[in-house]
Amino acid sequence: MDLLRNREIAELLARAAETAERGSDKAKALRRASRRALLWPVEIGQLRKQQRSLTELSGVGPWLARVIGEWLDQDVEVPEPPPLRRGFQTITEARVRVQSVGSLPIHGDLQMHTVHSDGLVSTVEMAEAAVQIGHSYIAVTDHGVGLRVAGGMSAESFVAQWEEIDRIHEGGLLSDPAFRILKSAEANLDTHGAPDMxxxxxxxxxxxxxxxxxQLRRTEEQTSRYMAAIRGGSIDVLAHPRGRIYNFRLGLVARWEEVAREAARRQVALETDAYIDRQDLDMALLRVAAEQGAFVSIGSDAHHPIDLPSIDVGIAAVMGAGVPPERVLNCMTADRLMDWVREGRRLRRSVR
Ligand SMILES: [Zn+2]
Structure with a gap:
């Protein structure tokens, strides 16, 4: 008997949620479990073989354990996911890929949030957690003032955070004295590509x-806003480009080849946001980025230290898409990355 994979269970759960009574507790539980299934740390088949209870899995109570148990017993047929849930990896799949033939040499993580905006821990706690999983640098990328729902920061708050970062470095507050916290931000771009900082x-x-x-639910293609953001000259990385969310929002559409070509020309990196329900860009669009010679940045988009290891989802996507390591920002040392930023900013001032 072929055992169903976590990705298939996620799809079955999402479909069951769609047929359950709208807004009911069951519908909500099914929907929540569908998302959580992407993050289950073991394949469900393995759990079953070891005769462990399915309630060990996040989001699965006794009722859902029975429902899922029946699917497993019947080995039900699982249809292809609709676009709203297509192109997402599970963490187990990502880990297998990352642990297989020669993973990328990753030095750091280039997107995360702290209590300064909508994250849950301090800058120093996030940095120490990154030290512990083997990174040598992180970019702390709290939100610009325009994103008020996410605690967007004023210019003064950024300056205060950077002073805090200086104190962390100078005071030797991390267990790795060579670890670098890059002073960064996630600027909010308006629909004309202009930043809020x-x-x-x-x-x-x-x-x-x-x-x-x-305006992330627009269905007509949005190439012009991407071109404006890239040509505007104020960003080094275009983060979670499509704005998609698993089972919630499809994300924007653009002529991606053109966008990637322009990003390559202006040395603006395209991000793959590894947060489990974003995975944006996904493997298919990372392939387009690679074909056009664009640089790629990987960010866990962690809001808590427990999110940091999900960077594997981004690493796996970049590997699966065949992006060469020399085009991946995270494969650069911190010094090399800072040179890359300077080169890009100089280049964008000269390209018209
Ligand atoms: Zn964001």
Whole structure:
């Protein structure tokens, strides 16, 4: 008997949620478990073989354990996921890929949030957690002022955070004294690609991420806003480009070849946000980025230290898409990355 995989269980759960009574507790539990299944640390078949209870899995109570148990017994047929749930890896699949033939040499993580915006721990706690999983640097990328729902920060707050970072470095507050916290930000881009932060603050960042957070349900293609963001010259990385969310929002559509070509020309990296329900860009679009010679950045988008290891999802996507290591920012040392940022900013001032 072929055992169902976590990805198939996730799809079955999402489908069951769609047929359950709308807004009911059952519908909510099914929907929640569908998302959590992407993060289950073991394949469900293995758990079954070891005769362990399915309630060990996050989001699975006794009722759902029975429902899933029946699917496993019947080995039910699982249809292809609709676009809203297509192109997502489970963490177990990502880990297998990362642990297989020669993983990428990853030095750091380039997107995360702290209590300064919508994260749950302090800058120093996040940094120490990153030390513990073997990174040699992180970019702390709290939100710019425009994203008020996520505690967006004023210029003064960024300056205060950077002073805090200096104190962490100078005071030797991390167990790895060579560890670098890059001063960064996730600027909110308006639909014309303009950031919500002052040029002087952006120029002081070690690396600047920019992302769209509004008008993400437009269905007509949005190439022009991407071109404007890339040509605007104020961002080094375009973060979670499509703005998609698993089983919730499809994300924007654009002529991706053109976008990736322009990003390559202006040395703006395209991100794969490894947060489990984002996975944005996914493997298919990372392939387009690679074909056009664009640089790629990987960010866990962690809001808590427990999210940091999910960077594996981004590493696996980049590996699966065949992006060469020399085009992956995270494969650069911190010094090399800072050179890359300077080169890019110089290049964008000269390209018209
Ligand atoms: Zn964001």
């Amino acid at each position: 002052e040029p002087a603050i952006l120029a002081s960042c070690d690396i600047v991420l920019g992302a769209f957070h509004s």
